[in-house]
Amino acid sequence: MKTEDINSFFEKVEKSSNIVLFVHQNPDGDAIGAALTLGNLLNKLNKNVDIVSPNKFPTFLSWMIGSENIIVFSEQADVVKFKMENADMLVALDFNAFTRVGNSLGEILANSQVYKVIFDHHLEPDKGFDLYFSKIKSSSTSEIMYEVISKSNYFHLFDNEMAENIYVGIMTDTGSFSYSCNNVSTYNAVADLMRFNIDGEAIHRKVYDTYSENRMRLLGLCLSERLVVLPEYSASYIHLSKSDLSKYGYQTGDSEGVVNYGLSIQKINFTALFTERENKIRISFRSKGLFDVNKFARTHFNGGGHRNASGADSFDSLEETVEKFENLLKLYKYDLNF
């Protein structure tokens, strides 16, 4: 992160009164963690700060202090538009494409003439921002946020609550330190956070040990009935229909993490989760090693993400989407057997 960029960010902050922060649709611990941290810091600098989420976020993050003030665009579009019109700065957190906040909000954000900053760790961020804190090698946007704040003149304002939020972001985006974290900087950042007296073990429990009975049983269904393993392609996938979800009283976030189980099988290098939503099929892809699921999602499903974790939407039926996926596997057979 360039010192001159950090300085120009805070110079612009100093001149601003109203700042609006944006997280991506279905925000995760990283997006919310980074947003709450920056929000706290800006509050301490006496700025009017609003955090906007395109839609409701999972209840397993609702314990995070300040999350109750997040404005949900799908519920309060007019409020968000008003705030954006009166803002001096707009900040995008944890997404690389305007469409990741939904088409309607994405268009407003892309066309806004207000000074725009992005903090993100995804490949190929959209053009149109005035200042980029984009680092693909970083475990998470939260780690980038920590780096920027710790190298700024405002690090003395960093506190225990911000350290907790950053920890949530790094922990959730690395699958509890199991991927995207083979680097010294992530562990150095975490060591620093520990100095702010955070309880990493308690945070882990608050995020992960909060399943409802329904959510746990839905996971049971996924593993026993909806998992398909294709050893000839070193691949697997899980498919969930609308009726599966309604049978288990699906709540936002209930399928979070389910996709990873498909990769926990020996010799499986590529997995997908297909979830039937109201008017689309939501897809998550995960891979091991060099198989690039960002490229796979972009090329075949108009999605994207990182090399080992990506996502996309399909507007075909669940059956057609799964069939397309199975057919595509044939093309990648030799890339997948490693």
Ligand code: 5GP
């Ligand atoms: P998830 O499977 O957890 O929803 O997404 C995995 C990763 O892929 C996330 O880091 C997310 O940013 C990215 N991603 C998910 N869906 C999309 C999409 O539709 N388009 C793009 N460009 N990236 C996505």
Ligand code: MN
């Ligand atoms: Mn992230």
